[in-house]
Amino acid sequence: MGGSPGAACRAVTERDLLIAARRRSDVLTTFFFFVIVVSLFPLGVGPQPDTLRQIAPGVVWVAALLAAMLSLARMFGADYADGTLEQLVLTPQPLTLLVLAKILAHWLTTGLPLVLIAPLLGLQFDLPGNALATLLWSLLIGTPALSLIGAVGAALTLGVRGGGALTALLVLPLYVPVLVFGAGAVTASATGMGAAGHLSLLAAMSLAALVFAPWAAAMALRISLE
Amino acid sequence: MLQARQIECTRGNRRLFQDLSFRLEAKQALRVGGENGSGKTSLLRMVAGLSPVEAGEILWNEARIAALGEDYRRDLLFLGHANGLKDDLTAVENLRHALALAGTEAGAAELRAALAEQGLGAVADLPVRLLSQGQKRRVALVRLGFAADKPLWILDEPFSALDAASIGRIEKVVVSHLQRGGMALFTTHQEVELAGAQVRSVELGVA
Numbered sequence: 001m002g003g004s005p006g007a008a009c010r011a012v013t014e015r016d017l018l019i020a021a022r023r024r025s026d027v028l029t030t031f032f033f034f035v036i037v038v039s040l041f042p043l044g045v046g047p048q049p050d051t052l053r054q055i056a057p058g059v060v061w062v063a064a065l066l067a068a069m070l071s072l073a074r075m076f077g078a079d080y081a082d083g084t085l086e087q088l089v090l091t092p093q094p095l096t097l098l099v100l101a102k103i104l105a106h107w108l109t110t111g112l113p114l115v116l117i118a119p120l121l122g123l124q125f126d127l128p129g130n131a132l133a134t135l136l137w138s139l140l141i142g143t144p145a146l147s148l149i150g151a152v153g154a155a156l157t158l159g160v161r162g163g164g165a166l167t168a169l170l171v172l173p174l175y176v177p178v179l180v181f182g183a184g185a186v187t188a189s190a191t192g193m194g195a196a197g198h199l200s201l202l203a204a205m206s207l208a209a210l211v212f213a214p215w216a217a218a219m220a221l222r223i224s225l226e
Numbered sequence: 227m228l229q230a231r232q233i234e235c236t237r238g239n240r241r242l243f244q245d246l247s248f249r250l251e252a253k254q255a256l257r258v259g260g261e262n263g264s265g266k267t268s269l270l271r272m273v274a275g276l277s278p279v280e281a282g283e284i285l286w287n288e289a290r291i292a293a294l295g296e297d298y299r300r301d302l303l304f305l306g307h308a309n310g311l312k313d314d315l316t317a318v319e320n321l322r323h324a325l326a327l328a329g330t331e332a333g334a335a336e337l338r339a340a341l342a343e344q345g346l347g348a349v350a351d352l353p354v355r356l357l358s359q360g361q362k363r364r365v366a367l368v369r370l371g372f373a374a375d376k377p378l379w380i381l382d383e384p385f386s387a388l389d390a391a392s393i394g395r396i397e398k399v400v401v402s403h404l405q406r407g408g409m410a411l412f413t414t415h416q417e418v419e420l421a422g423a424q425v426r427s428v429e430l431g432v433a
Contacts, residue, residue, distance in 0.1 A: 003327075014323070019315065081308075082308055082309070086276060089276065090274060092328075093327070
């Protein structure tokens with residue numbers, strides 16, 4: 001009786017992935033937003049390989065930040081509107097874990113596709129091979145932090161009018177450290193220095209977010225349902 | 227046993243109710259009446275633990291519900307205004323996930339049988355988006371049939387948008403829950419008959 005937290009978390013992730021599979025347009029919007037924003041820069045800046053190589057890390061990472069932002073409204077918005085969120089809060093399981101399961105689903109549908117396509121986009125900026133690999137690693141390590149921190153912002157602005165813009169104001173400043181070390185890792189690797197230090201700090205941020213963000217988001221969800 | 231002691235609820239500057247006390251014991255149902263905006267939903271959400279109790283206390287088996295936390299939620303089934311269904315999933319998928327969250331494992335065949343029992347066999351595998359308002363409500367209510375292990379049912383307007391035959395079926399489910407020793411706290415604007423059950427009522431909004 002009561003079920004296990006593991007089974008409940010699996011049910012939450014499975015449901016969100018199933019919904020994402022049914023509503024592919026939502027997932028594809030974020031994905032193509034990222035692809036197009038990144039691709040606009042070589043067109044706008046012009047074909048000077050040196051300039052492009054220099055701006056590439058920042059451009060890709062800023063585009064990833066904005067793409068993650070774009071998808072935050074969906075994380076809890078629909079659940080709030082259709083009543084599944086109050087059922088989630090009322091389950092006999094720790095809400096923190098269930099929120100973590102939702103964040104995992106969010107990362108799998110929005111973060112992971114960006115990670116996988118990024119090296120291909122990096123080619124447009126004439127990034128060398130080792131920098132492309134670092135780009136992939138930095139996004140793989142850093143994008144979970146974007147979903148985790150974003151969840152707190154999305155939960156805090158739930159049910160607030162004009163919540164989208166407010167989420168951006170809340171979350172983007174918190175994304176700054178991730179941006180600095182994510183782009184820094186790629187720059188370091190492109191200029192021949194080691195990226196290990198940057199990547200370690202990025203991993204530390206993701207781990208810290210993993211500990212605090214689900215808990216903070218769960219608290220915010222309870223408050224927004226009152 | 228559920229007990230409310232002198233609870234009160236304010237929304238903005240308006241006091242919806244105050245000094246409200248009631249007891250709900252096994253095999254009893256409590257119907258909350260009152261006009262629109264008199265605080266019925268607020269009361270139910272407070273008892274479910276979704277809203278904080280501003281004054282007074284709500285006790286479940288002599289312990290405050292906020293202190294019980296997960297132990298209280300394990301004994302509770304709440305059906306709010308919103309059905310808690312995902313438009314893009316089918317009725318069977320919705321129920322399977324909702325029950326898995328509540329800690330009840332149910333196979334697809336079992337769920338189809340339960341849906342057919344409520345007259346929803348033909349729409350069991352359609353996305354819920356395509357269902358009518360009443361059908362959606364009935365899908366949500368199928369959860370009641372799998373909630374035998376939850377003693378306290380809190381139902382906010384369970385009969386809204388339902389036809390007479392469906393109301394009769396749900397009444398039977400609630401009555402058998404009460405006969406098993408369960409409790410029900412509900413609001414409704416319809417005339418319902420819970421035959422053979424002990425139903426008391428409390429009116430809100432007379433202040």
